Amino acid sequence: MDEIVFAYDKEKGEAFLKRLLGRKPLFTCVIGTTETAKIPGISAAGKNPEITHYTPPADVELLLLGRCECIPSVPVTPEGIPTPALITRVALKLAEIPAIVVSGGLKVRPQVPFIELGGSPGKDIRTGNAVDNAGKVMEKAIIVGENLAKTVDYLVVGESVPGGTTTALGVLLAMGVAAEGKVSSSMPSNPHKLKIETVKAGLEASNIKFGALANNPLKAISCVGDPVMPAFAGLVMGAAGEVPVLMAGGTQMSAILAIIKALKPEVLDNLAIGTTRWIISDKKADIVSLVKQIAPVPVLAVNLDFSSSKFEGLKAYEAGAVKEGVGAGGACIAAILKSMGAISTGEIFVEIEKAYSQLIHSDLR
């Protein structure tokens, strides 16, 4: 299946795909907002930093309703590139994969149903005090994961949290993963310097040295993480005791992996990371190096190609804009697998073109 590329550990990756082929998945999307995302230049998940609070709720509204309710149009980058939620929606719809939204902590609530875990929005990691109640939120997420695992054959978990690669960098450094210059970005020009400065300010404020929290991921999240992390990791740990879990995201997934390795290493064999080709071919980041340092978990990437798109907004993905988010890569992989390959990346692309065209036209009305 050359629709899915093996970026790390092909053998394990092929075995993992075989276990999912033709089986029934559930897609979950964990959302959260942070003050970190409002630092100018950190996140392109919104037209401007202020509006990043609306991006995760708008993403899941698009996912479940096909339109956004909390903002007038779909989330875009400052350059107008549309959210990857568009890709996720198309993939799930084509394959009739159900979706459930989980909140890690939100400033703005979506106008669609979501699972509440009692979390709060994330604060600015430069305070060294980023996330409240990480442990409680994780406990509740574990319960959700355990219960959802009894409904389907496997779980796909995606996320939407602006500034998420910066908070991932924070947790990775606190836990001793050499991650400087390796996390990805929703911008073609990855602002590594700004991210590192931001994270270092947080680590200093909380007096954490590199690797000091290798065995204390909850403290790492609390100091320099984001509210999606405890929810995401809890969901995965709860479900992966029973069924395989495809962690759908880019370099942020390595932070989740580090958290899980510290808390429940026995489930690592039940995990894979599912992402997009844009992430694994990103020259300004290195997901494989990050994952290799943590655990031998396969990294799979869907071979989506937007180079022939009629729309500049989608073509921009080929130039490194956006790349991943809202579990886009993993959702496509699940759609291909559920349909035993009947749904192809080509078909997904055609449907994305149609959906984007409809969105543009409804925006013009």
Add this chain to the structure above:
Amino acid sequence: MDEIVFAYDKEKGEAFLKRLLGRKPLFTCVIGTTETAKIPGISAAGKNPEITHYTPPADVELLLLGRCECIPSVPVTPEGIPTPALITRVALKLAEIPAIVVSGGLKVRPQVPFIELGGSPGKDIRTGNAVDNAGKVMEKAIIVGENLAKTVDYLVVGESVPGGTTTALGVLLAMGVAAEGKVSSSMPSNPHKLKIETVKAGLEASNIKFGALANNPLKAISCVGDPVMPAFAGLVMGAAGEVPVLMAGGTQMSAILAIIKALKPEVLDNLAIGTTRWIISDKKADIVSLVKQIAPVPVLAVNLDFSSSKFEGLKAYEAGAVKEGVGAGGACIAAILKSMGAISTGEIFVEIEKAYSQLIHSDLR
């Protein structure tokens, strides 16, 4: 299977059970609180009227955790009879049936995960203005039902809302169902007079004549219903388009049925009501008369018998205390069916005795 009694439409009921036998269910519990429950003498779902706000969250905490967090011990009636959540927990655990909690509108939030639909707690129906945003909550619940239906073979939907038979009476009368003296009660002595007075005050305040809202269930809910109704009905309507749904509850289910008949009659064939023997043998209520007036939906009852219990708190069920709630009857039916009868009412009873004994002893510590 004499473990399950057919109270109405045996033929349809047997056909329905056959469709579920050996299949994979998901249990959902819709919870809500109301000011109506605080009218003295209306509800026994709590030690005193004030504490009824804690009963639904405590019920689902018991369900998912095996202990309550928001109150020090399990919910009891003023006489100390324990919540039926105990029955539900035992049945689901025995049969390894997953559970998801849905909030219709709560004054007190549970310390477990739940699906948020944006609803508010219910007001006193005597104001004639009981539930806010019923339509919006129902829309969101439909989305949840549609998605959950894609994960399992069938859905079981239970509820916990103190004062729920009074609000059911309100909606039934507004919709033209002759329900006076027919709704059940968590007390052995059913306070029909108080319920009717309460409902009539609400109908007068909102200027609604008997049957005037037969085709406008959302208005009936808004005026004299409770916040569980739009969530419960939406969940059922969303799921029953695709899979069978067992509506797990007592006479309140007739109000839900009337709502669904008015809004989506085409799914009625996919529904049954699952309850307890204590409900169908209740001389002070008449579930069959209520259901017959609305739609030919089978009524099934689990043949649980607590007469040989070592505990007065459980024996009291045989004298008409509590009777049903938190989907207890439906959860037992689902456990029996999932296990193809390997789990019996006898085994469920033995496990309930054990669980209750543990609860009593942990309370004494």
